[in-house]
Amino acid sequence: MNQMNNNPQDQQRLGQLKNLVMLAAADGHLTDSELAVLLAVASRENISPDDFNRVVDDPDSVTITLPEDEDTKLAYLRDMVALMMIDGELDEQELSICKIYAIALGYRSSIVDGMIAGIVDSLDAAAGAQ
Secondary structure, three states: OOOOOOOOOHHHHHHHHHHHHHHHHHHOOOOOOHHHHHHHHHHHOOHHHHHHHHHHHHHHHOOOOOOOHHHHEEEEEHHHHHHHOOOOOOOOOHHHHHHHHHOOOOHHHHHHHHHHHHHHHHHHHHHHOO
């Protein structure tokens, strides 16, 4: 049974999960590492196992609703970059999808590369500190 309501915040969270699933599947398959990241995001966002499975099995069943507040936009973009980096490489196809998403979030195309590079650097620094 689906536990998420049809309120805008729930739809936004499911849409973000859909974006992440589509990014992870851009190379044709989901790795265990990518699936672990997706599960962590779902847990953090209080997405039920049923809703998680629905999004993974049928991403088209979810409509993407973009967030309006800046903190959520940055968190979503950070999730996408973290997922892209999970295998230690920045795949060009994944990077293109991430850039398109950043622009859809309302970021100017002229700053997207710098934003993504900054997120990569901060994630690398955080990983190095562990």
